[in-house]
Amino acid sequence: xxxxxxxxxxxxxxxxxxxxxxxxxxxxxxxxxxxxxxxxxxxxxxxxxxxxxxxxxxxxxxxxxxxxxxxxxxxxxxxxxxxxxxxxxxxxxxxxxxxxxxxxxxxxxxxxxxxxxxxxxxxxxxxxxxxxxxxxxx
Amino acid sequence: xxxxxxxxxxxxxxxxxxxxxxxxxxxxxxxxxxxxxxxxxxxxxxxxxxxxxxxxxxxxxxxxxxxxxxxxxxxxxxxxxxxxxxxxxxxxxxxxxxxxxxxxxxxxxxxxxxxxxxxxxxxxxxxxxxxxxxxxxx
DNA sequence: CTTGACCTTACAGCTACTTTAAGGTTTAGG
DNA sequence: CCTAAACCTTAAAGTAGCTGTAAGGTCAAG
Numbered sequence: 001x002x003x004x005x006x007x008x009x010x011x012x013x014x015x016x017x018x019x020x021x022x023x024x025x026x027x028x029x030x031x032x033x034x035x036x037x038x039x040x041x042x043x044x045x046x047x048x049x050x051x052x053x054x055x056x057x058x059x060x061x062x063x064x065x066x067x068x069x070x071x072x073x074x075x076x077x078x079x080x081x082x083x084x085x086x087x088x089x090x091x092x093x094x095x096x097x098x099x100x101x102x103x104x105x106x107x108x109x110x111x112x113x114x115x116x117x118x119x120x121x122x123x124x125x126x127x128x129x130x131x132x133x134x135x136x137x138x
Numbered sequence: 139x140x141x142x143x144x145x146x147x148x149x150x151x152x153x154x155x156x157x158x159x160x161x162x163x164x165x166x167x168x169x170x171x172x173x174x175x176x177x178x179x180x181x182x183x184x185x186x187x188x189x190x191x192x193x194x195x196x197x198x199x200x201x202x203x204x205x206x207x208x209x210x211x212x213x214x215x216x217x218x219x220x221x222x223x224x225x226x227x228x229x230x231x232x233x234x235x236x237x238x239x240x241x242x243x244x245x246x247x248x249x250x251x252x253x254x255x256x257x258x259x260x261x262x263x264x265x266x267x268x269x270x271x272x273x274x275x276x
Numbered sequence: 277c278t279t280g281a282c283c284t285t286a287c288a289g290c291t292a293c294t295t296t297a298a299g300g301t302t303t304a305g306g
Numbered sequence: 307c308c309t310a311a312a313c314c315t316t317a318a319a320g321t322a323g324c325t326g327t328a329a330g331g332t333c334a335a336g
Binding site (some may be wrong): 277278279280281282283284285286287288289290291292293294295296297298299300301302303304305306 | 307308309310311312313314315316317318319320321322323324325326327328329330331332333334335336
């Protein structure tokens with residue numbers, strides 16, 4: 001199976017697959033006589049695994065760890081559990097930060113009249129913080 | 139005012155300020171006799187503006203737009219409003235995606251017994267999606 | 277007059293790819 | 307049989323948004 005078919009099956013695209021091979025995330029694919037990469041079910045499952053894991057928010061390095069555990073028959077589920085838990089916590093954190101940012105943006109949008117006038121509370125608001133700054137400074 | 143003081147006041151750090159100058163986000167700072175960059179209130183307000191805008195989630199290119207509007211006396215608040223509104227929408231979207239990801243992660247963590255056994259539903263889960271895939275394929 | 281803290285430039289490194297360039301192979305059509 | 311399109315190959319550069327390094331110049335304190 002050529003790389004583009006492997007790409008379709010795994011949900012990755014061909015360049016990305018080559019990239020993963022290049023950085024040693026997946027083992028180099030076997031080659032056909034013409035030098036083309038040749039993929040089989042075994043490879044596809046690893047590529048799909050990576051795709052899923054990346055979608056789920058794991059970084060490349062985290063995927064590397066997960067893949068090693070995936071391939072290791074003597075793995076301990078504790079290790080995997082800890083990895084996932086920590087990731088979940090970090091995502092929760094990120095959500096918190098984005099929510100705050102969203103509130104800021106909504107407040108900014110509301111503060112602006114949208115009437116074509118040159119006055120705009122948004123820009124004033126963004127510029128604001130610094131005014132107090134120089135007065136109190138040395 | 140030297141760059142490190144400007145950094146303190148604006149909340150950016152010196153390398154970042156130089157970087158912003160380099161990519162043309164801010165106009166090059168005037169220089170002292172010794173060649174050091176020299177910052178005044180006018181520059182600080184722009185740097186602070188950028189810092190706030192970046193914190194609020196605007197990309198460098200968006201900051202460039204906002205800054206141009208900020209500096210333009212004939213700007214129209216509509217334009218700014220649209221920019222902010224669109225950004226707010228995109229952030230809301232990102233929050234949605236992260237929430238889905240978080241649910242996935244929590245579900246994964248729960249599915250795993252954390253008992254040191256080699257079986258781990260997490261890895262099975264990540265690997266899963268592909269099984270169905272080959273059967274239906276050519 | 278030396279030490280340390282600042283400043284300068286230019287360039288490499290980071291993540292996770294995507295794009296480009298320059299070429300070889302295969303396949304379908306005329 | 308030839309050609310054009312659609313694949314495949316590699317290596318290298320570009321993307322965002324900085325951060326860190328190297329190799330030097332400047333300045334204030336003791």
